[in-house]
Amino acid sequence: MDIFEEIRALTEKYPDRRGALLPALYVAQEDAGWLSQEALDRVSNALNLPQATVKGVATFYSMYKHRPMGRHLIQLCTNVACMIMGAESLVDFLKGKYGLEPGGTTVDGRFSLVIMECIGACDRAPAMLVDTDFHSDLTEDNIVEMLEEYK
Amino acid sequence: MEKFLLKNIENPSSASLEEYVGAGGYGSLNKALQMEPSDIIAEVKAAGLRGRGGAGFPTGMKWDFASRDTKFPKYLICNADEGEPGTFKDRPILEKNPHLLIEGMVISAHALKSERGYIYLRGEYPHARIVLEKAIEEAYAKGYLGDNIAGKGVGFHLSVHQGAGAYICGEETALIDSIEGRRGQPRIKPPFPVNVGAWGMPTIVNNVETLANIPLIVSIGAEKYAEIGNPECPGPKLFSVSCCVERPGVYELPMGTTLKEIIYDHAGGVRGGRELKAVIPGGISTPVLTPDGIDCPMDFVNLPKRGSMLGSGAVMVFDDTVCLVKVCWRAMKFFEHESCGKCTPCREGTGWLRNILERIEGGFGREGDIELLQDIALSITGKTFCPLGDGAAGVVLGFIKNFSDEFMYHITNKKCMVNKDSQSAG
Ligand code: SF4
Numbered sequence: 175m176d177i178f179e180e181i182r183a184l185t186e187k188y189p190d191r192r193g194a195l196l197p198a199l200y201v202a203q204e205d206a207g208w209l210s211q212e213a214l215d216r217v218s219n220a221l222n223l224p225q226a227t228v229k230g231v232a233t234f235y236s237m238y239k240h241r242p243m244g245r246h247l248i249q250l251c252t253n254v255a256c257m258i259m260g261a262e263s264l265v266d267f268l269k270g271k272y273g274l275e276p277g278g279t280t281v282d283g284r285f286s287l288v289i290m291e292c293i294g295a296c297d298r299a300p301a302m303l304v305d306t307d308f309h310s311d312l313t314e315d316n317i318v319e320m321l322e323e324y325k
Numbered sequence: 326m327e328k329f330l331l332k333n334i335e336n337p338s339s340a341s342l343e344e345y346v347g348a349g350g351y352g353s354l355n356k357a358l359q360m361e362p363s364d365i366i367a368e369v370k371a372a373g374l375r376g377r378g379g380a381g382f383p384t385g386m387k388w389d390f391a392s393r394d395t396k397f398p399k400y401l402i403c404n405a406d407e408g409e410p411g412t413f414k415d416r417p418i419l420e421k422n423p424h425l426l427i428e429g430m431v432i433s434a435h436a437l438k439s440e441r442g443y444i445y446l447r448g449e450y451p452h453a454r455i456v457l458e459k460a461i462e463e464a465y466a467k468g469y470l471g472d473n474i475a476g477k478g479v480g481f482h483l484s485v486h487q488g489a490g491a492y493i494c495g496e497e498t499a500l501i502d503s504i505e506g507r508r509g510q511p512r513i514k515p516p517f518p519v520n521v522g523a524w525g526m527p528t529i530v531n532n533v534e535t536l537a538n539i540p541l542i543v544s545i546g547a548e549k550y551a552e553i554g555n556p557e558c559p560g561p562k563l564f565s566v567s568c569c570v571e572r573p574g575v576y577e578l579p580m581g582t583t584l585k586e587i588i589y590d591h592a593g594g595v596r597g598g599r600e601l602k603a604v605i606p607g608g609i610s611t612p613v614l615t616p617d618g619i620d621c622p623m624d625f626v627n628l629p630k631r632g633s634m635l636g637s638g639a640v641m642v643f644d645d646t647v648c649l650v651k652v653c654w655r656a657m658k659f660f661e662h663e664s665c666g667k668c669t670p671c672r673e674g675t676g677w678l679r680n681i682l683e684r685i686e687g688g689f690g691r692e693g694d695i696e697l698l699q700d701i702a703l704s705i706t707g708k709t710f711c712p713l714g715d716g717a718a719g720v721v722l723g724f725i726k727n728f729s730d731e732f733m734y735h736i737t738n739k740k741c742m743v744n745k746d747s748q749s750a751g
Pocket of ligand 1 (some may be wrong): 379493663665669712715
């Protein structure tokens with residue numbers, strides 16, 4: 175199924191087309207890893223919604239990306255529980271080890287890093303999501319090992 | 326206490342329909358389908374269940390309002406957007422006991438005569454989405470969802486709607502906006518969602534844990550249910566415990582269990598036998614307590630008497646290695662990031678508070694900063710559209726009220742009173 179069709183199919187779950195906008199943006203984002211203008215246009219066409227509406231919604235939510243991302247997205251939490259358990263030093267560690275800054279991408283395009291506001295893993299802090307995988311109880315040692323799985 | 330919400334979750338296949346049914350699951354649904362919708366609502370009312378999302382509004386009353394509205398269709402939305410730092414109590418249900426939630430939703434839908442439901446799931450729980458979607462598929466295949474549930478002529482359709490990283494969407498009207506494909510910004514109330522909600526129709530928004538309590542009420546009856554917990558706030562409650570304790574995690578205990586028991590008897594006490602310094606009882610937006618305040622029953626009635634709130638039941642424990650100015654700063658950074666921007670006191674005030682806290686923490690605090698923080702916080706309180714602004718202000722006021730010494734020390738000595746070497750984080 176191409177994206178256009180996939181998005182159209184989503185509308186069946188909602189009483190009007192606009193209801194499908196958030197999931198449609200996810201579908202478009204999954205395709206290229208981010209939402210280009212072209213991707214936004216495609217959503218707008220598939221749902222028959224004004225471009226401004228689509229863009230306005232897409233820019234409100236922090237999980238939609240508006241520039242190209244690395245092959246793997248690291249979403250690391252630094253909120254209170256993770257902070258107390260050492261998340262800030264992990265941010266420094268990623269900078270030193272991979273040259274990866276918050277909001278940035280490694281030169282080889284392998285990873286992008288986004289700092290998160292709580293991923294609901296406070297009992298196993300510090301924690302991160304890599305793409306859709308969840309990793310917890312992070313330390314400088316095990317984070318490298320975990321990231322090795324992502325080529 | 327016998328577990329109900331977290332029953333069986335140690336079993337690796339607890340999420341499967343087979344396991345769930347094997348352990349007696351969907352029995353309550355079968356029972357509820359023999360009942361009149363109004364009788365189910367009466368039972369929930371009699372049970373005294375109060376919403377587990379934070380506000381603690383009586384669930385039966387909410388249902389009653391919605392069922393009196395004669396407009397159809399009615400929407401039933403499960404709020405699975407727990408995004409408050411410290412809060413992860415719904416996660417075990419979503420990831421390990423999804424059929425309990427589905428069963429609760431189908432019973433609720435029957436009671437409310439709703440034929441369409443959504444689980445509004447936060448974007449940060451991708452694994453829960455996979456589990457829920459599989460469980461929904463299984464439930465359809467076995468006829469627990471669909472047009473004619475268990476052959477009883479009741480129809481209910483359910484799907485997952487994934488949020489995209491906006492804490493404010495946990496607020497029910499913002500959540501409704503988000504489901505409609507809008508920017509999630511709170512709406513003015515009234516009208517309340519029970520009358521004018523999603524797509525202008527009556528809409529009931531209940532937390533995951535609230536809905537997961539419904540099968541228990543139906544199976545044991547209101548009277549027995551009300552014997553759990555305390556009379557003003559009955560039932561089991563999920564508490565998520567994090568930060569400086571030996572055994573962080575989610576605990577299912579009777580409502581009204583004291584904070585002290587939760588920390589010491591269940592979560593194993595302060596890690597490494599260190600000294601307890603402060604506790605946030607209900608998630609980051611609830612005011613912080615000092616150690617002498619922990620002998621308090623955790624419920625919607627007793628915590629407000631101590632100047633805090635039950636919130637989501639998310640206990641955050643801080644030992645003597647933690648800098649509370651830093652905690653307060655990080656909390657404010659969160660509120661600034663999550664303010665939806667609709668009202669000025671919240672949008673501007675949270676950023677301003679964060680800025681001052683940042684300079685105090687960094688050793689650049691000025692004389693008068695504490696008064697300034699209080700002044701700004703009081704200018705937010707009661708002047709915003711939704712509780713986010715009030716929560717942010719209350720956090721600052723709570724920290725200053727209980728730990729002003731620590732703030733003063735930072736300002737006067739340009740550094741933290743906690744020995745940095747003993748801090749576990751840099
Ligand atoms: S209080 Fe804050 S989050 Fe709530 S509506 Fe106002 S700006 Fe938005």
